[in-house]
Amino acid sequence: MPTNNKKMYDKGMVLAGLVVFVVVVTFPFWYNLGKAAPPPEPVLTEKAKAAEKCVESIEFMKAEHMQLLDVWRDTVVRDAKRVYINPEGKTYMMSLSNTCLDCHDNKADFCDKCHNYASVRPYCWDCHIDNPKETE
Amino acid sequence: MKSSRRRFLKLAGIAALGLGSRPVVDAAYAAVGGHAAPEPKIGRQPEALTAKQWAMVIDTRRFESAADMEPLIEACHSIHNVPHFENKRHEIKWIWETEYKHAFPGKENDFLPWEVKERPYLVLCNHCENPPCVRACPTKATFKNENGIVIMDFHRCIGCRFCMAACPFGARSFNFRDPRPFIAETNKKFPTRMKGVVEKCNFCAERLAEGKIPACVEASDGALVFGDLYDPQSEVRQVLKENYTIRRKQELGTSPAVYYIV
Numbered sequence: 133m134p135t136n137n138k139k140m141y142d143k144g145m146v147l148a149g150l151v152v153f154v155v156v157v158t159f160p161f162w163y164n165l166g167k168a169a170p171p172p173e174p175v176l177t178e179k180a181k182a183a184e185k186c187v188e189s190i191e192f193m194k195a196e197h198m199q200l201l202d203v204w205r206d207t208v209v210r211d212a213k214r215v216y217i218n219p220e221g222k223t224y225m226m227s228l229s230n231t232c233l234d235c236h237d238n239k240a241d242f243c244d245k246c247h248n249y250a251s252v253r254p255y256c257w258d259c260h261i262d263n264p265k266e267t268e
Numbered sequence: 269m270k271s272s273r274r275r276f277l278k279l280a281g282i283a284a285l286g287l288g289s290r291p292v293v294d295a296a297y298a299a300v301g302g303h304a305a306p307e308p309k310i311g312r313q314p315e316a317l318t319a320k321q322w323a324m325v326i327d328t329r330r331f332e333s334a335a336d337m338e339p340l341i342e343a344c345h346s347i348h349n350v351p352h353f354e355n356k357r358h359e360i361k362w363i364w365e366t367e368y369k370h371a372f373p374g375k376e377n378d379f380l381p382w383e384v385k386e387r388p389y390l391v392l393c394n395h396c397e398n399p400p401c402v403r404a405c406p407t408k409a410t411f412k413n414e415n416g417i418v419i420m421d422f423h424r425c426i427g428c429r430f431c432m433a434a435c436p437f438g439a440r441s442f443n444f445r446d447p448r449p450f451i452a453e454t455n456k457k458f459p460t461r462m463k464g465v466v467e468k469c470n471f472c473a474e475r476l477a478e479g480k481i482p483a484c485v486e487a488s489d490g491a492l493v494f495g496d497l498y499d500p501q502s503e504v505r506q507v508l509k510e511n512y513t514i515r516r517k518q519e520l521g522t523s524p525a526v527y528y529i530v
């Protein structure tokens with residue numbers, strides 16, 4: 133006679149334990165369901181609003197500002213070229229503190245808001261002055 | 269369908285044709301008028317000063333005491349956010365004063381004129397034409413730029429201090445501490461440095477880009493002369509032609525670009 137090897141020992145305990153395990157592991161997901169932190173809305177200063185367009189288009193700046201800044205720092209430091217002329221022919225000095233923060237002088241409400249949300253910590257501000265206009 | 273060598277070769281040929289047609293199609297598209305977006309341009313300010321090798325001549329006869337050098341050092345250190353540390357071991361210096369025996373070791377003849385031996389000497393990075401620090405740097409953070417300036421890319425510096433060991437002039441300082449609390453008055457137009465990077469004189473690259481001469485030269489009232497070493501018409505060349513000059517540790521072959529009239 134073939135042995136019945138389909139018998140499950142301690143069925144109740146095992147299944148209950150599995151349910152508890154699944155619930156505990158997925159707890160953070162269903163507990164926070166629908167409570168995602170809203171994406172931050174960076175605040176534009178009056179000067180930035182008046183300019184309407186940044187160095188490049190807003191879509192480009194949103195997606196690629198880090199690549200742009202990377203190109204800027206390399207060309208300024210290594211190639212000694214400091215002028216950026218955008219496709220419309222407008223001229224900018226390639227400087228984080230003196231050009232970017234000239235309009236966006238609200239680093240806390242502009243840069244930090246999104247960076248904190250996305251948990252990125254750029255080390256620009258270890259050296260570059262983050263409040264060029266503030267007088268102490 | 270039965271696959272055969274003949275059929276395979278036919279298919280491969282058609283596929284190769286298709287791949288090769290891409291540049292042709294692109295060129296045709298461009299010719300028809302579908303042009304690419306305009307590219308941004310990068311350049312120099314029109315007023316930027318450029319040179320093959322920037323050089324400096326220091327007329328040491330014009331500096332009788334440390335007080336005569338103070339305005340020059342202050343001009344440099346204040347615009348470049350150079351911190352001031354009381355502790356000598358943390359000291360950061362871009363331009364400083366030293367004694368004859370330290371500026372020109374090996375040139376200490378007996379019975380030198382008293383004033384030559386005793387007067388203070390202004391020293392800074394020599395922006396050597398053959399810089400040993402550049403060869404020592406493992407990350408190319410320090411390099412010789414197209415104007416002959418030995419300059420630092422602080423973004424790349426990993427703080428290994430090989431360059432400090434390589435420099436025979438002690439022109440480089442290391443930030444053992446965060447320099448920011450030790451900067452008396454921050455120049456907001458210029459960045460500071462951070463803990464863990466090496467720094468030194470940059471021959472005022474940021475001022476040259478705007479068409480200005482270095483801050484120490486501007487503050488020196490003619491005691492310092494600045495110009496292109498390879499431009500026969502430059503002021504530096506005129507001064508070098510008319511005066512006997514010496515350079516620091518010339519025998520090491522680094523070819524310093526800072527000359528001294530003694």
